[in-house]
Amino acid sequence: MPFQRLPDSPRGHITREALIQAALGIFGRDGFDAASTRAIAAAAGANQALIGYHFGGKEGLYLAVFEHIADRLGEQVLPVATSIKAQFQGRGTRTLNREARIGLYLPPLLRLLDTFTAVLVGEEAAGWARLILREQHSPSRAFDVLYARIMGPLTDIVGQLLAGAVGGAPDATRINLLLFTTLGQALTFRAARASVLRRMGWQEIGPRELAAVQGQIRRNVAAIVRAEAGR
Amino acid sequence: MPFQRLPDSPRGHITREALIQAALGIFGRDGFDAASTRAIAAAAGANQALIGYHFGGKEGLYLAVFEHIADRLGEQVLPVATSIKAQFQGRGTRTLNREARIGLYLPPLLRLLDTFTAVLVGEEAAGWARLILREQHSPSRAFDVLYARIMGPLTDIVGQLLAGAVGGAPDATRINLLLFTTLGQALTFRAARASVLRRMGWQEIGPRELAAVQGQIRRNVAAIVRAEAGR
DNA sequence: GTCTATAGTCGGATAGAC
DNA sequence: GTCTATCCGACTATAGAC
Numbered sequence: 001m002p003f004q005r006l007p008d009s010p011r012g013h014i015t016r017e018a019l020i021q022a023a024l025g026i027f028g029r030d031g032f033d034a035a036s037t038r039a040i041a042a043a044a045g046a047n048q049a050l051i052g053y054h055f056g057g058k059e060g061l062y063l064a065v066f067e068h069i070a071d072r073l074g075e076q077v078l079p080v081a082t083s084i085k086a087q088f089q090g091r092g093t094r095t096l097n098r099e100a101r102i103g104l105y106l107p108p109l110l111r112l113l114d115t116f117t118a119v120l121v122g123e124e125a126a127g128w129a130r131l132i133l134r135e136q137h138s139p140s141r142a143f144d145v146l147y148a149r150i151m152g153p154l155t156d157i158v159g160q161l162l163a164g165a166v167g168g169a170p171d172a173t174r175i176n177l178l179l180f181t182t183l184g185q186a187l188t189f190r191a192a193r194a195s196v197l198r199r200m201g202w203q204e205i206g207p208r209e210l211a212a213v214q215g216q217i218r219r220n221v222a223a224i225v226r227a228e229a230g231r
Numbered sequence: 232m233p234f235q236r237l238p239d240s241p242r243g244h245i246t247r248e249a250l251i252q253a254a255l256g257i258f259g260r261d262g263f264d265a266a267s268t269r270a271i272a273a274a275a276g277a278n279q280a281l282i283g284y285h286f287g288g289k290e291g292l293y294l295a296v297f298e299h300i301a302d303r304l305g306e307q308v309l310p311v312a313t314s315i316k317a318q319f320q321g322r323g324t325r326t327l328n329r330e331a332r333i334g335l336y337l338p339p340l341l342r343l344l345d346t347f348t349a350v351l352v353g354e355e356a357a358g359w360a361r362l363i364l365r366e367q368h369s370p371s372r373a374f375d376v377l378y379a380r381i382m383g384p385l386t387d388i389v390g391q392l393l394a395g396a397v398g399g400a401p402d403a404t405r406i407n408l409l410l411f412t413t414l415g416q417a418l419t420f421r422a423a424r425a426s427v428l429r430r431m432g433w434q435e436i437g438p439r440e441l442a443a444v445q446g447q448i449r450r451n452v453a454a455i456v457r458a459e460a461g462r
Numbered sequence: 463g464t465c466t467a468t469a470g471t472c473g474g475a476t477a478g479a480c
Numbered sequence: 481g482t483c484t485a486t487c488c489g490a491c492t493a494t495a496g497a498c
Contacts, residue, residue, distance in 0.1 A: 012463060031365075033264035036491065047465055052493060054463090130368050134262075136425040137361050143425055151426050176431050177447035180423070181416040188415030191422040194367045194374055195382050200407050216408040220455045227454035243481055268474060278483055283475060285481090 016054050016064075018044040023065050028127020032062060032134065066135075066142040069128050070149040073119070078150075080115045081157045084108045088164065098167075098229050105165035106225055112158060113221060114214050117186040121205045121213065129190050155179060166228040178228065185217050247285050247295075249275040254296050259358020263293055263365065297366075297373040300359050301380040304350070309381075311346045312388045315339045319395065329398075329460050336396035337456055343389060344452060345445050348417040352436045352444070360421050386410060397459040409459065416448050 022044035026035045037058050041048040055061040087108070096104065119125055135143040156170070159179050163170040166178070189196055189205060196202070202209055253275035257266045268289050272279040286292040318339070327335065350356055366374040387401070390410050394401040397409070420427055420436060427433070433440055 136423050139425045180419050184415040184419030185412040188411045192367050194370045223454045223458035224451045
């Protein structure tokens with residue numbers, strides 16, 4: 001007996017979503033402090049007082065924006081990540097030799113990094129980046145949301161793949177250093193974007209440039225993993 | 232006949248410096264928008280109206296802060312960089328074989344990266360980072376100052392060392408991709424600091440942690456360079 | 463749930479005395 | 481060069497009608 005579930009009070013729900021969407025854009029463009037609730041309300045086509053009603057205030061809206069970011073990021077990178085994870089469920093690595101380990105774990109690692117890089121330099125992440133980097137500098141409750149839902153699961157999986165490829169415990173310091181130096185290779189193209197564009201002479205990081213970046217990261221990570229596995 | 236040179240109007244000069252110093256701290260902690268000229272003046276022990284007098288306004292002070300950052304960064308990384316550069320003045324790379332190139336260019340590259348990493352994760356860069364990352368997202372005139380005086384020269388030298396080690400033109404796309412993926416390995420530990428600390432279980436990135444990071448980056452870059460030079 | 467109106471604050475800039 | 485005093489705009493939050 002299939003029937004359409006009614007969203008609880010449709011009007012309010014629509015307003016909420018519009019405000020979050022607008023806030024994402026304005027917070028992302030101007031940063032938390034420079035963004036005004038007036039501008040957000042205007043962009044959402046909603047009344048400024050409704051921010052107080054729906055989210056309690058500017059900070060509450062900011063937190064709701066991070067929930068939204070976590071949703072979207074989760075949709076984009078976690079499916080790839082968890083499908084890979086499932087593939088290796090409960091598989092021991094002790095029995096494999098060096099070449100077998102690399103052959104098994106490196107390809108999915110490189111695929112996951114491709115996805116991560118694409119999301120990171122993509123259009124949509126531009127606004128998120130400013131907010132996320134702000135949280136990295138002075139973490140608030142929003143960082144907890146982000147870490148629990150995205151950073152944690154993501155680093156877990158990349159760490160497991162790295163550990164599988166080079167051998168060792170997934171949470172050992174050595175693997176974690178490998179992990180962050182690996183992710184950092186992609187992160188630069190977002191965090192140091194202006195410097196990259198200026199030196200490269202690029203106007204944007206479009207599909208062509210993305211492919212070049214992904215290729216370089218692939219080669220780098222392959223080289224690193226082979227070197228680290230070689231002892 | 233040695234005599235003390237009088238700074239041009241001593242009082243004003245002292246006030247200027249105090250304001251810049253205070254602004255560095257407050258802009259760095261709170262960001263440009265959240266920082267107030269009142270708080271900066273208070274921290275400097277100066278009068279709020281003097282910001283207008285000396286710098287024309289908040290934005291002028293912000294720019295002056297970047298000049299200061301460029302000064303300090305220049306003192307910390309450029310000496311190492313230029314001493315290395317002098318060492319390779321006018322040296323051609325065509326005549327060297329693979330092993331000779333690596334032996335010649337890799338060690339100074341790794342030394343320079345050590346310095347870069349140390350400065351980046353160091354205490355003093357904490358405040359700068361927020362401001363610099365903001366400029367990477369939406370570059371203003373302050374970015375021009377920073378790029379011309381620091382990022383440009385630094386990337387030039389690292390690019391030359393990489394080009395020397397793997398062979399090729401220093402400004403080719405391939406070298407530039409190598410360059411940014413290399414620098415990015417250090418950048419993460421500043422830009423994604425909160426995530427690093429949480430996953431690593433570190434309280435701070437002190438001398439011990441810095442050494443571990445530097446070691447990993449050394450091994451990574453060595454592996455990458457050897458792989459890239461190998462064709 | 464949505465609106466108007468406004469209270470209450472705080473910010474950057476600046477005039478003008480010293 | 482430095483200070484006090486103040487202007488004026490912009491902001492967030494909220495009271496209260498609908």
